[in-house]
Amino acid sequence: MEVTPISELQPISANILDAVGNTPLVRLPAGFDPEVKCEVLLKLEFMNPSGSIKDRIALHMVRQAEKSGALKKGGRIVECSSGNTGAGLAMVAAALGYDITVVIPDKMSSEKIAAVRGWGADVVVTPANVGIEDPMHYTKVAGRIAAETEGAWWPDQYHNPDNTDAHYQYTGAEIFAQCDGRIDHFIAGAGTGGTISGIGRYLKEHAPNCKVVGVDPVGSVLEHYWRTKELIEGGSYAVEGVGEEEVPRAWDASVIDDYLVVNDKDSFLMARKLARATGIFAGGSSGFNLAATLRYARNLPADARVVTLLPDYGKAYLSKVYNDDYLRDCNYLEGVSASTATVGDLCSIKNTATLSPNDTIAWGIRQAGERQVRPLPVIDNNNLLGIFDEDKAIELLSNGSDTSSLLVRDCLDDSSILVLDVSQPWQDATAALAHHDSVLVKDADGYSSLSRNDLLRSLTRLNHTK
Numbered sequence: 001m002e003v004t005p006i007s008e009l010q011p012i013s014a015n016i017l018d019a020v021g022n023t024p025l026v027r028l029p030a031g032f033d034p035e036v037k038c039e040v041l042l043k044l045e046f047m048n049p050s051g052s053i054k055d056r057i058a059l060h061m062v063r064q065a066e067k068s069g070a071l072k073k074g075g076r077i078v079e080c081s082s083g084n085t086g087a088g089l090a091m092v093a094a095a096l097g098y099d100i101t102v103v104i105p106d107k108m109s110s111e112k113i114a115a116v117r118g119w120g121a122d123v124v125v126t127p128a129n130v131g132i133e134d135p136m137h138y139t140k141v142a143g144r145i146a147a148e149t150e151g152a153w154w155p156d157q158y159h160n161p162d163n164t165d166a167h168y169q170y171t172g173a174e175i176f177a178q179c180d181g182r183i184d185h186f187i188a189g190a191g192t193g194g195t196i197s198g199i200g201r202y203l204k205e206h207a208p209n210c211k212v213v214g215v216d217p218v219g220s221v222l223e224h225y226w227r228t229k230e231l232i233e234g235g236s237y238a239v240e241g242v243g244e245e246e247v248p249r250a251w252d253a254s255v256i257d258d259y260l261v262v263n264d265k266d267s268f269l270m271a272r273k274l275a276r277a278t279g280i281f282a283g284g285s286s287g288f289n290l291a292a293t294l295r296y297a298r299n300l301p302a303d304a305r306v307v308t309l310l311p312d313y314g315k316a317y318l319s320k321v322y323n324d325d326y327l328r329d330c331n332y333l334e335g336v337s338a339s340t341a342t343v344g345d346l347c348s349i350k351n352t353a354t355l356s357p358n359d360t361i362a363w364g365i366r367q368a369g370e371r372q373v374r375p376l377p378v379i380d381n382n383n384l385l386g387i388f389d390e391d392k393a394i395e396l397l398s399n400g401s402d403t404s405s406l407l408v409r410d411c412l413d414d415s416s417i418l419v420l421d422v423s424q425p426w427q428d429a430t431a432a433l434a435h436h437d438s439v440l441v442k443d444a445d446g447y448s449s450l451s452r453n454d455l456l457r458s459l460t461r462l463n464h465t466k
Contacts, residue, residue: 021048021056024043025041026280029277032274033298038303038306040294040297041306042308049091052088052312055092056171057166057194060165060169076101077099080102082112082240082241085155086102086116086121090119094119101122101145102116102121103142104123104125105127105128105138106127109240111317113125115316126138128236132246139158157192163198163250164250164252167197167199167202168199171195171198176206179307181206183307186306186308187260188289189214190243192251193222193244193252194251196212196255196256200255214258215242216259217264217288223259223260226253238284240283240285241312242285260295265330268332269332275314282311283316284320286312289310293306323349324349342424343420343423344443347422347441348454348457348458350448356379356380356408357408358407358408361393361404362404365393365403373449374451375440378408384419385412388408388412388413389412418439419447420442421441421442421443438450438451
């Protein structure tokens with residue numbers, strides 16, 4: 001294994017903010033797409049400290065606001081974000097001692113929301129299915145909170161020129177230097193527009209023959225506006241961090257030479273392929289950028305060099321891009337015919353566990369509460385005795401009982417157990433769950449659970465036209 005020579009290692013950083021930027025540029029292995037003959041380079045922006053490209057604009061916008069006096073010591077940062085800018089700003093705020101409120105739409109991954117809270121930010125979650133003019137739209141909520149909070153500063157990344165400038169000064173300059181000035185095509189999506197506009201502007205000035213290609217998700221308004229100057233009503237899409245329902249002022253359409261449109265399914269499946277074929281574990285917008293890049297690169301000569309961005313890390317999407325259940329529920333993976341589907345086709349991937357009657361009730365509480373195994377089967381010599389009695393466990397906890405000295409045999413419910421076989425017709429599950437919140441499902445490996453909540457998601461997998 002080759003390692004970085006000691007002479008080239010970075011010196012000690014004064015703080016986490018000094019680690020922003022200078023991300024690797026990695027060559028996509030030849031043969032990843034057999035139809036692509038040219039060189040494809042990937043800028044690994046998920047290697048920024050908070051896990052995304054947005055660290056760059058977060059730090060730059062804050063520093064510029066400090067210089068201008070818009071953000072003063074003791075002030076509060078208030079921003080609307082699809083998650084990554086919120087994370088970057090939360091990291092910067094923690095490092096510099098600012099309070100921060102981040103407003104995030106509810107379609108964003110639970111991992112992103114939890115991470116922003118982890119940096120100590122106050123998080124406000126708003127509905128994603130409202131129009132841009134609705135007072136509950138996340139941009140409107142952020143603006144209102146900022147206006148009502150003394151000492152607050154709203155970066156307003158969508159319309160802040162410092163967003164674009166951060167990528168002009170730093171990201172674009174890095175890419176140009178890493179490519180030794182030889183870059184033929186740069187391809188990237190736009191959300192706020194700052195990334196493609198800042199990088200594109202720098203490349204146009206220093207590599208005038210470089211073509212800049214934008215990418216838009218199906219449902220966004222930017223590609224259509226770029227082609228026609230007509231603003232249409234946007235639609236919904238699942239990929240996060242790209243696309244828009246308005247035209248942000250941080251987006252400079254004049255630097256863009258062409259535009260491609262990519263759907264959610266292709267974005268997510270490409271991210272998964274990238275992880276499994278190369279070890280590069282990136283998010284959904286990375287798959288989105290790469291899907292567009294490969295489509296474009298198939299028509300380029302072998303001596304062309306193409307650069308695209310991998311904006312954020314795959315760990316922020318474990319519940320979505322890298323969750324087979326989510327992909328099946330959204331019909332991004334092949335569904336199943338309703339005429340042949342079984343109970344097993346409705347089951348989700350989740351934690352499983354069993355108890356023996358001699359386990360402690362404390363252990364049962366941990367499995368049922370912390371690991372969310374519910375109902376929790378109790379088995380002795382391969383015989384199902386019943387399920388863990390959660391009502392009894394709650395009573396014991398409420399009474400302050402020492403559950404570590406009590407046994408599951410004394411916390412057993414054998415009266416309401418219902419078991420389905422994984423091979424039974426799926427209709428048996430809906431009938432059973434009409435009268436129960438959850439049931440056990442038996443397969444060759446043991447028992448799992450199926451709940452009414454599972455049905456609300458997994459019934460969408462069934463194809464009733466086959």
